[in-house]
Amino acid sequence: MPLRHWGTARGSKPVGDGAQPMAAMGGLKVLLHWAGPGGGEPWVTFSESLLTAEEVCIHIAHKVGITPPCFNLFALFDAQAQVWLPPNHILEIPRDASLMLYFRIRFYFRNWHGMNPQEPAVYRCGPPGTEASSDQTAQGMQLLDPGSFEYLFEQGKHEFVNDVASLWDLSSEEEIHHFKNESLGMAFLHLCHLALRHGISLEEVAKKTSFKDCIPRSFRRHIQQHSALTRLRLRNVFRRFLRDFQPGRLSQQMVMVKYLATLERLAPRFGTERVPVCHLRLLAQAEGEPCYIRDSGVAPTDPGPESGAGPPTHEVLVTGTGGIQWWPVQEEVNKEEGSSGSSGNPQASLSGKKAKAHKAVGQPADRPREPLWAYFCDFRDITHVVLKERCVSIHRQDNKCLELSLPSRAAALSFVSLVDGYFRLTADSNHYLCHEVAPPRLVMSIRDGIHGPLLEPFVQAKLRPEDGLYLIHWSTSHPYRLILTVAQRSQAPDGMQSLRLRKFPIEQQDGAFVLEGWGRSFPSVRELGAALQGCLLRAGDDCFSLRRCCLPQPGETSNLIIMRGARASTRTLNLSQLSFHRVDQKEITQVGPLVPGREHGQELRVVLKVLDPSHHDIALAFYETASLMSQVSHAHLAFVHGVCVRGPESSSELLV
Numbered sequence: 001m002p003l004r005h006w007g008t009a010r011g012s013k014p015v016g017d018g019a020q021p022m023a024a025m026g027g028l029k030v031l032l033h034w035a036g037p038g039g040g041e042p043w044v045t046f047s048e049s050l051l052t053a054e055e056v057c058i059h060i061a062h063k064v065g066i067t068p069p070c071f072n073l074f075a076l077f078d079a080q081a082q083v084w085l086p087p088n089h090i091l092e093i094p095r096d097a098s099l100m101l102y103f104r105i106r107f108y109f110r111n112w113h114g115m116n117p118q119e120p121a122v123y124r125c126g127p128p129g130t131e132a133s134s135d136q137t138a139q140g141m142q143l144l145d146p147g148s149f150e151y152l153f154e155q156g157k158h159e160f161v162n163d164v165a166s167l168w169d170l171s172s173e174e175e176i177h178h179f180k181n182e183s184l185g186m187a188f189l190h191l192c193h194l195a196l197r198h199g200i201s202l203e204e205v206a207k208k209t210s211f212k213d214c215i216p217r218s219f220r221r222h223i224q225q226h227s228a229l230t231r232l233r234l235r236n237v238f239r240r241f242l243r244d245f246q247p248g249r250l251s252q253q254m255v256m257v258k259y260l261a262t263l264e265r266l267a268p269r270f271g272t273e274r275v276p277v278c279h280l281r282l283l284a285q286a287e288g289e290p291c292y293i294r295d296s297g298v299a300p301t302d303p304g305p306e307s308g309a310g311p312p313t314h315e316v317l318v319t320g321t322g323g324i325q326w327w328p329v330q331e332e333v334n335k336e337e338g339s340s341g342s343s344g345n346p347q348a349s350l351s352g353k354k355a356k357a358h359k360a361v362g363q364p365a366d367r368p369r370e371p372l373w374a375y376f377c378d379f380r381d382i383t384h385v386v387l388k389e390r391c392v393s394i395h396r397q398d399n400k401c402l403e404l405s406l407p408s409r410a411a412a413l414s415f416v417s418l419v420d421g422y423f424r425l426t427a428d429s430n431h432y433l434c435h436e437v438a439p440p441r442l443v444m445s446i447r448d449g450i451h452g453p454l455l456e457p458f459v460q461a462k463l464r465p466e467d468g469l470y471l472i473h474w475s476t477s478h479p480y481r482l483i484l485t486v487a488q489r490s491q492a493p494d495g496m497q498s499l500r501l502r503k504f505p506i507e508q509q510d511g512a513f514v515l516e517g518w519g520r521s522f523p524s525v526r527e528l529g530a531a532l533q534g535c536l537l538r539a540g541d542d543c544f545s546l547r548r549c550c551l552p553q554p555g556e557t558s559n560l561i562i563m564r565g566a567r568a569s570t571r572t573l574n575l576s577q578l579s580f581h582r583v584d585q586k587e588i589t590q591v592g593p594l595v596p597g598r599e600h601g602q603e604l605r606v607v608l609k610v611l612d613p614s615h616h617d618i619a620l621a622f623y624e625t626a627s628l629m630s631q632v633s634h635a636h637l638a639f640v641h642g643v644c645v646r647g648p649e650s651s652s653e654l655l656v
Contacts, residue, residue, distance in 0.1 A: 028091060028099045030056060030076065033154040036064035036147070044103075046093070054087035054439050060103050062479045065147035068453040069124075069476055069559060072421060072439075073148060075106040083410045086417035086437035105152055107421050108271030109320035109562060112143045115261040120321065120565035125557045127457030143562060153193075153256045156263050156270070160186060160216060165267035167218035180219065182266050184238065187214035189259040191242065196252045202242040211238050272319045275415050276312035279405035280326060282376070316404065317373055318418055320425070321564050323381075324394065324402070325373035376402050379423045385433040387416050394419065413437060429560035430552040448525040449551040450474065450482065455559045456501070463487035464499055468547030472506070472525060482506040482525065484515065486537065486544040502544050504537060583642035 028046040035042050044060050053076045061071050076085045078101055085091075085101070093099055111119040124142045144152065170176050191214065195205045212220050223231060263270055317325045377396050386393040390412040394402045406412040417437040424432065429452050430445070432438040445452070451459075451473035463469045463485065470486035484504040489497050505516045506528070512521040513528050522528040529549055537544045588608070611622050626643050 027095075028056070028093050028101065030060060030101050030103050032060070032064065032103055033158055034064060034151045037150075049093055049095075051091045051093070052087065052440055053085040053089040053091065054441060056091065056101075057087070057103065058441075058479045061147075064151065066151065067145045067147065067477060068474055068479055069455075070145050070148040071479070072425060072560075073105050073107045073144075074103060075417070075421070077102040077104050077106075081410055083408075083414040084417060086413050087439035087441075088437060089413070105148070105155055106418070107320060107425055109143065109564065110264055110271060111321070113257045113261050115257065116264070122321065122562060122564050124559050125561040125563055127455070128461040128557070149253075149256065153260060156260050157190060157214075159270060160263055160267070161214065163216045163218050164263075164270050166216060167222055179266070182262060183215045183219050184211070186259060186262055186266070187211040187238075188242070189255050189262070190214040192250065193252060193255045193259070196250070196255065203239070206239050206242050211235070272317060273418060275316045275318065275406070275411070275418075276329070277314050277316055277326075277404045277406055278310050278312060279403075280314040280316075280328075281403040283401040283403065285399050285401075312407075314404075315371070316415070318415075318422070320422060320562075322375075323378035324376045324419065326376060326402070327371040327373050378426075379419065380427040382419070382423055382427075382433060385416055385419060387412060387434050387436050392416055425560075425562050426564070427561075428555045429558060430556070431554060444525075445474075445552070448472075449529065449549060450525055451552050452558065452560045458558045459485050460487075460499065460501060462550050463501065466548075468545045469550050470544075470546050470548075471550040472529065475505075480508045482508070482513070484532075486546060488542075488544050502537070502539055502542070504539075583644040588644060 028051070030044045030046070032042045032044065044063065046056065046059075056076060057074050058071060061074060066074070075087070076089075077083075078085060080100075084106060091099065109122040110116075112122045114121045114123075122143060126142075165179070167176065167179055170179055188211075191202055191205045191209060191211065194209060195202045198205070212223065223234065226234075312329050314326055315329050317327075319325075376394070377400075381396045381398075383395045383397055385395070390406045390409050392404045392406065392412055392415060394404075404415070406415060413436065416434050420433045420437050424442075430442075432442060444450070449472065451471055453474040453476040455476060459471065459473065462471060464487070467487065467489050470484060472482055472484050475481040475483055482505070484506055486502050486504070488500050488502070490500050506525070507514050507516065509521070512523055513525050514521045515528065515532070520531075522531065532546050533549070535546050537546065626640055
């Protein structure tokens with residue numbers, strides 16, 4: 001989300017119309033946009049001396065009614081440092097000092113509501129074996145739970161009023177006229193929502209809340225430059241429209257979705273992050289750098305003196321639907337905007353006579369040309385991220401690498417946690433790209449074999465293959481509870497077999513884990529699972545055998561994965577797009593475990609992988625994998641020499 005408003009917006013309001021509270025004398029105070037369905041103060045205070053950012057986010061999300069599957073859309077923002085905190089950041093809070101942070105939605109996917117046919121629909125992955133709904137709006141609503149939806153709406157109102165789209169950024173009269181009309185429409189939706197929420201008429205709402213409090217600050221300042229008579233006429237016209245309009249069948253949800261959809265269209269920067277970097281280098285192939293795997297600690301070499309912190313030379317754009325893009329910052333833009341993280345207040349960047357003239361005539365200055373972004377990759381294309389001090393290296397599957405130098409270590413951690421979070425939301429919910437920003441709960445889950453907060457259809461699909469399978473996953477409703485689910489087949493009266501699932505809660509108490517009905521506590525879930533291995537769990541008259549634990553697998557689909565565009569399962573494989581060397585069967589002679597093959601008259605020993613004829617149903621995946629491996633070159637990956645297809649059964653052999 002854009003960062004520019006927190007540090008520059010004077011008198012901004014994080015929740016509704018309530019005033020922004022002052023920091024406490026000591027401890028941590030986290031400001032909220034929405035305090036939950038029950039209302040309350042728009043902040044949460046913490047007195048503990050040591051907390052992680054993830055612990056704070058989980059506590060606040062639970063307090064305001066956000067469910068565990070949506071926890072990972074949120075993060076803490078430090079307005080003073082203008083950075084986001086990674087989930088494993090340790091907050092050390094002295095008793096005699098205070099710290100103020102903001103709880104915000106950071107990870108955003110445009111068109112989650114499905115109302116823009118020009119952009120791909122966004123939705124969570126559906127249950128296995130089901131087709132995507134034709135109703136794009138219904139698909140999009142699956143992305144957010146009611147609490148997240150309410151929070152996003154309040155955060156969106158705050159962003160809009162604080163100039164996420166500014167009148168001063170526009171140049172032509174047509175753009176300015178369109179912006180004014182859309183802003184008044186947004187103000188109308190804002191007041192409509194207040195009327196529906198409080199059960200009163202629009203006219204009553206307009207008496208208590210001025211429409212000028214619902215439009216961008218730049219537009220409000222523009223109106224203030226008009227004469228008193230013009231301002232009175234505009235106010236009367238708006239009130240007359242509100243008096244004559246009847247909401248009819250409008251619902252709160254419809255108004256909120258319409259507001260956010262309009263905000264996306266009016267403010268392209270909403271839900272994006274633009275990160276200034278001091279140095280950027282794109283490598284066609286990583287320079288002999290060994291593969292970084294989770295906690296191996298391998299990092300790039302120290303940056304040279306030429307890459308020291310200085311003015312931004314490039315800007316990196318990160319969006320949920322557009323991946324990672326970059327562009328070289330123009331020199332004149334650097335001079336005007338300085339090193340602001342997400343482009344500062346446009347009016348504040350004007351200086352001297354230009355600013356005075358701008359204020360006097362009330363006309364927007366010439367806006368800079370919109371950059372042509374160079375696309376680097378989607379989050380699914382990333383293999384790993386290396387971080388050392390303030391230098392970041394993002395590696396793709398084809399071994400290309402984007403090297404960045406950021407202004408500070410904190411900015412580098414903020415950027416890496418952004419990429420890492422989007423990767424988990426779109427590619428693999430059970431993995432992290434860089435251990436320096438790895439969420440502590442995920443690290444524990446990987447170590448102990450715990451799944452994320454899975455919905456029941458996904459749990460059932462994992463336990464269907466055999467009796468006695470069980471898995472442990474986080475609850476979808478309570479942040480400090482795990483669920484042990486075991487499957488058992490039963491014979492129905494009609495002779496058909498059905499799969500029964502039984503859930504046993506595991507409570508997290510003071511750092512220990514306790515299975516419901518068993519008084520014994522364990523310091524870790526792994527030790528609890530080891531003690532249960534091979535046991536029978538009794539529930540009433542039923543007994544459930546725990547034979548084998550179903551562990552999380554890399555890249556598996558679940559309700560934690562967010563799909564962008566067409567459902568992946570409906571994608572057809574175009575064989576003409578595959579690329580690999582075709583090996584004639586006469587060139588292969590199998591003599592033992594190793595196979596000497598001939599290439600241009602020379603003998604070459606290779607490893608032979610044979611696809612059994614009974615596996616014809618995975619042939620396309622076999623060819624696709626061979627094509628991908630043929631195009632990837634890396635020191636830690638096997639080199640594919642080619643594919644040989646032979647025999648009446650069309651069995652395939654992959655030469656490695």
